Amino acid sequence: xxxxxxxxxxxxxxxxxxxxxxxxxxxxxxxxxxxxxxxxxxxxxxxxxxxxxxxxxxxxxxxxxxxxxxxxxxxxxxxxxxxxxxxxxxxxxxxxxxxxxxxxxxxxxxxxxx
Amino acid sequence: xxxxxxxxxxxxxxxxxxxxxxxxxxxxxxxxxxxxxxxxxxxxxxxxxxxxxxxxxxxxxxxxxxxxxxxxxxxxxxxxxxxxxxxxxxxxxxxxxxxxxxxxxxxxxxxxx
Numbered sequence: 687x688x689x690x691x692x693x694x695x696x697x698x699x700x701x702x703x704x705x706x707x708x709x710x711x712x713x714x715x716x717x718x719x720x721x722x723x724x725x726x727x728x729x730x731x732x733x734x735x736x737x738x739x740x741x742x743x744x745x746x747x748x749x750x751x752x753x754x755x756x757x758x759x760x761x762x763x764x765x766x767x768x769x770x771x772x773x774x775x776x777x778x779x780x781x782x783x784x785x786x787x788x789x790x791x792x793x794x795x796x797x798x799x800x
Numbered sequence: 801x802x803x804x805x806x807x808x809x810x811x812x813x814x815x816x817x818x819x820x821x822x823x824x825x826x827x828x829x830x831x832x833x834x835x836x837x838x839x840x841x842x843x844x845x846x847x848x849x850x851x852x853x854x855x856x857x858x859x860x861x862x863x864x865x866x867x868x869x870x871x872x873x874x875x876x877x878x879x880x881x882x883x884x885x886x887x888x889x890x891x892x893x894x895x896x897x898x899x900x901x902x903x904x905x906x907x908x909x910x911x912x913x
Contacts, residue, residue: 690842717899719901721903728903728904728905728906729843729888729903731900731901731902734899734900736899741899742900777842777843779842779843781899783899787899788833788845788848789833789835789843789845789890789901790845791835791842791843791844792842793841793842794841794842
Protein backbone atom coordinates (compact mmCIF):
# COMPACT_ATOMS: atom_id res chain seq x y z
CA UNK A 687 0.00 0.00 0.00
CA UNK A 688 1.20 3.50 -0.73
CA UNK A 689 2.08 5.61 2.24
CA UNK A 690 1.51 9.32 2.67
CA UNK A 691 2.63 11.07 -0.48
CA UNK A 692 3.97 14.61 -0.42
CA UNK A 693 5.04 16.90 -3.21
CA UNK A 694 7.26 18.56 -4.04
CA UNK A 695 10.12 16.89 -2.12
CA UNK A 696 12.26 19.98 -2.52
CA UNK A 697 11.32 23.54 -3.29
CA UNK A 698 13.57 26.55 -3.60
CA UNK A 699 11.87 29.88 -4.07
CA UNK A 700 12.47 33.56 -3.59
CA UNK A 701 11.05 35.69 -0.84
CA UNK A 702 7.59 36.93 -1.67
CA UNK A 703 6.63 34.02 -3.89
CA UNK A 704 3.68 31.76 -3.23
CA UNK A 705 4.43 28.20 -2.16
CA UNK A 706 1.98 25.31 -2.30
CA UNK A 707 2.75 21.99 -0.68
CA UNK A 708 0.60 18.97 -1.40
CA UNK A 709 -0.30 15.83 0.48
CA UNK A 710 -2.17 12.65 -0.28
CA UNK A 711 -2.99 10.73 2.92
CA UNK A 712 -3.29 6.99 3.24
CA UNK A 713 -6.60 5.78 1.89
CA UNK A 714 -9.09 5.22 4.68
CA UNK A 715 -7.38 7.52 7.14
CA UNK A 716 -9.72 10.14 8.56
CA UNK A 717 -7.23 12.54 10.12
CA UNK A 718 -4.52 14.60 8.48
CA UNK A 719 -1.81 16.65 10.13
CA UNK A 720 0.68 19.24 8.91
CA UNK A 721 3.92 19.57 10.89
CA UNK A 722 6.95 21.80 10.36
CA UNK A 723 10.45 20.76 11.40
CA UNK A 724 13.38 23.10 11.98
CA UNK A 725 16.59 22.72 13.93
CA UNK A 726 15.66 25.55 16.25
CA UNK A 727 12.04 24.68 17.01
CA UNK A 728 11.87 20.96 16.32
CA UNK A 729 8.58 19.50 15.12
CA UNK A 730 5.63 21.86 15.39
CA UNK A 731 2.03 20.95 14.69
CA UNK A 732 0.57 23.54 12.34
CA UNK A 733 -2.96 22.28 11.74
CA UNK A 734 -4.96 19.07 11.67
CA UNK A 735 -8.15 17.91 10.01
CA UNK A 736 -10.73 15.27 10.93
CA UNK A 737 -12.94 14.09 8.09
CA UNK A 738 -11.70 16.99 5.94
CA UNK A 739 -12.70 19.60 8.55
CA UNK A 740 -10.00 21.74 10.21
CA UNK A 741 -10.08 21.02 13.93
CA UNK A 742 -7.17 23.00 15.31
CA UNK A 743 -5.13 25.57 13.43
CA UNK A 744 -3.63 27.24 16.48
CA UNK A 745 -0.15 26.27 15.31
CA UNK A 746 -0.36 28.13 12.03
CA UNK A 747 2.27 30.86 12.40
CA UNK A 748 0.39 33.72 10.81
CA UNK A 749 -2.07 34.71 8.14
CA UNK A 750 0.45 34.00 5.41
CA UNK A 751 -0.19 30.30 6.03
CA UNK A 752 -3.36 28.54 4.96
CA UNK A 753 -4.37 24.90 4.62
CA UNK A 754 -7.23 23.20 2.88
CA UNK A 755 -8.57 19.69 2.56
CA UNK A 756 -11.14 19.69 -0.24
CA UNK A 757 -11.60 15.92 -0.09
CA UNK A 758 -10.43 12.86 1.81
CA UNK A 759 -7.50 12.22 -0.50
CA UNK A 760 -5.89 15.62 -0.86
CA UNK A 761 -4.65 18.51 1.24
CA UNK A 762 -2.60 21.62 0.54
CA UNK A 763 -0.54 23.94 2.68
CA UNK A 764 -0.02 27.34 1.14
CA UNK A 765 2.37 30.10 2.13
CA UNK A 766 1.77 33.50 0.56
CA UNK A 767 3.98 35.49 0.56
CA UNK A 768 6.89 33.31 1.61
CA UNK A 769 9.72 34.58 3.81
CA UNK A 770 13.21 33.19 4.53
CA UNK A 771 12.14 32.22 8.06
CA UNK A 772 9.62 29.80 6.52
CA UNK A 773 12.51 27.62 5.37
CA UNK A 774 11.94 24.22 6.96
CA UNK A 775 10.86 20.67 6.24
CA UNK A 776 7.09 20.39 6.13
CA UNK A 777 5.61 17.00 6.96
CA UNK A 778 2.16 15.70 6.30
CA UNK A 779 0.90 12.79 8.39
CA UNK A 780 -2.32 10.84 8.49
CA UNK A 781 -3.99 8.54 10.99
CA UNK A 782 -7.11 6.46 11.34
CA UNK A 783 -8.60 9.20 13.45
CA UNK A 784 -8.92 7.43 16.76
CA UNK A 785 -7.91 9.42 19.78
CA UNK A 786 -4.73 7.48 20.30
CA UNK A 787 -3.79 6.59 16.76
CA UNK A 788 -0.26 6.42 15.49
CA UNK A 789 0.73 8.88 12.81
CA UNK A 790 2.00 7.84 9.40
CA UNK A 791 4.34 10.47 8.01
CA UNK A 792 5.23 11.37 4.47
CA UNK A 793 8.82 11.94 3.45
CA UNK A 794 8.46 15.69 3.80
CA UNK A 795 8.82 18.75 1.60
CA UNK A 796 12.04 20.66 2.14
CA UNK A 797 11.38 24.35 1.54
CA UNK A 798 14.13 26.91 1.08
CA UNK A 799 13.12 30.55 0.76
CA UNK A 800 15.94 32.79 -0.45
CA UNK B 801 3.21 23.19 27.09
CA UNK B 802 3.17 19.41 27.24
CA UNK B 803 6.20 19.17 24.97
CA UNK B 804 8.46 16.25 25.72
CA UNK B 805 12.13 16.73 26.30
CA UNK B 806 14.52 13.97 25.38
CA UNK B 807 17.70 13.17 27.17
CA UNK B 808 20.42 12.86 26.08
CA UNK B 809 20.39 15.06 22.98
CA UNK B 810 22.99 12.78 21.39
CA UNK B 811 24.19 9.28 22.17
CA UNK B 812 26.99 7.31 20.55
CA UNK B 813 27.54 3.63 21.41
CA UNK B 814 29.13 0.52 19.97
CA UNK B 815 27.15 -2.01 18.00
CA UNK B 816 25.74 -4.67 20.29
CA UNK B 817 25.39 -2.38 23.29
CA UNK B 818 22.07 -1.25 24.68
CA UNK B 819 20.83 2.31 24.11
CA UNK B 820 18.59 4.11 26.57
CA UNK B 821 16.81 7.36 25.82
CA UNK B 822 14.64 9.30 28.22
CA UNK B 823 11.68 11.60 27.74
CA UNK B 824 10.07 13.98 30.20
CA UNK B 825 6.84 15.89 29.74
CA UNK B 826 4.85 18.46 31.64
CA UNK B 827 1.11 17.83 31.57
CA UNK B 828 -1.32 14.91 31.86
CA UNK B 829 -1.28 12.59 28.90
CA UNK B 830 -3.50 10.02 27.24
CA UNK B 831 -0.61 8.19 25.63
CA UNK B 832 3.06 8.50 24.78
CA UNK B 833 4.58 7.37 21.51
CA UNK B 834 8.11 6.91 20.22
CA UNK B 835 9.13 7.60 16.64
CA UNK B 836 12.33 7.13 14.67
CA UNK B 837 13.59 9.42 11.93
CA UNK B 838 16.39 8.48 9.59
CA UNK B 839 18.31 11.37 8.07
CA UNK B 840 16.31 13.10 5.36
CA UNK B 841 13.25 10.89 5.87
CA UNK B 842 9.88 11.07 7.55
CA UNK B 843 9.15 9.83 11.05
CA UNK B 844 8.24 6.21 11.62
CA UNK B 845 6.11 5.07 14.53
CA UNK B 846 7.81 2.58 16.84
CA UNK B 847 5.61 2.00 19.85
CA UNK B 848 2.71 3.48 21.81
CA UNK B 849 2.17 3.21 25.54
CA UNK B 850 -1.05 4.31 27.19
CA UNK B 851 -1.19 6.30 30.40
CA UNK B 852 -2.47 3.28 32.36
CA UNK B 853 0.41 1.08 31.20
CA UNK B 854 3.84 0.94 32.82
CA UNK B 855 5.89 -1.10 30.38
CA UNK B 856 5.64 -2.34 26.84
CA UNK B 857 7.84 -4.46 24.59
CA UNK B 858 8.18 -4.72 20.83
CA UNK B 859 11.03 -6.81 19.49
CA UNK B 860 14.26 -5.22 20.71
CA UNK B 861 12.39 -2.19 22.06
CA UNK B 862 11.28 -1.73 25.63
CA UNK B 863 9.35 1.34 26.74
CA UNK B 864 8.54 2.32 30.29
CA UNK B 865 6.21 5.04 31.49
CA UNK B 866 6.11 6.64 34.93
CA UNK B 867 3.20 9.04 35.05
CA UNK B 868 4.02 10.13 38.60
CA UNK B 869 7.37 11.42 37.36
CA UNK B 870 6.01 12.39 33.94
CA UNK B 871 8.78 10.46 32.25
CA UNK B 872 9.35 7.62 29.81
CA UNK B 873 12.33 5.68 28.61
CA UNK B 874 13.07 3.81 25.41
CA UNK B 875 15.56 0.97 25.55
CA UNK B 876 16.97 -0.55 22.39
CA UNK B 877 18.75 -3.79 23.13
CA UNK B 878 21.58 -5.32 21.10
CA UNK B 879 21.91 -2.23 18.93
CA UNK B 880 22.73 -2.47 15.23
CA UNK B 881 24.23 0.02 12.81
CA UNK B 882 20.79 0.32 11.20
CA UNK B 883 19.44 1.74 14.46
CA UNK B 884 21.38 4.95 13.79
CA UNK B 885 18.68 7.64 13.64
CA UNK B 886 16.98 10.34 15.68
CA UNK B 887 14.38 9.17 18.17
CA UNK B 888 11.46 11.31 19.29
CA UNK B 889 8.89 10.92 21.99
CA UNK B 890 5.45 12.36 21.38
CA UNK B 891 2.66 12.91 23.86
CA UNK B 892 -1.06 12.92 23.27
CA UNK B 893 -3.05 15.01 25.71
CA UNK B 894 -6.30 14.15 27.44
CA UNK B 895 -9.75 14.69 26.00
CA UNK B 896 -9.81 16.57 22.75
CA UNK B 897 -6.07 17.06 22.98
CA UNK B 898 -5.38 13.37 22.51
CA UNK B 899 -4.95 13.74 18.77
CA UNK B 900 -2.53 16.64 19.04
CA UNK B 901 0.76 14.81 19.32
CA UNK B 902 3.46 17.11 20.66
CA UNK B 903 7.00 16.03 19.86
CA UNK B 904 10.17 16.48 21.84
CA UNK B 905 13.45 17.68 20.36
CA UNK B 906 14.76 14.16 19.87
CA UNK B 907 17.82 12.10 20.69
CA UNK B 908 20.35 11.55 17.93
CA UNK B 909 21.61 7.98 18.25
CA UNK B 910 24.77 6.81 16.50
CA UNK B 911 25.71 3.14 16.50
CA UNK B 912 29.38 2.59 15.74
CA UNK B 913 30.27 -0.68 13.99
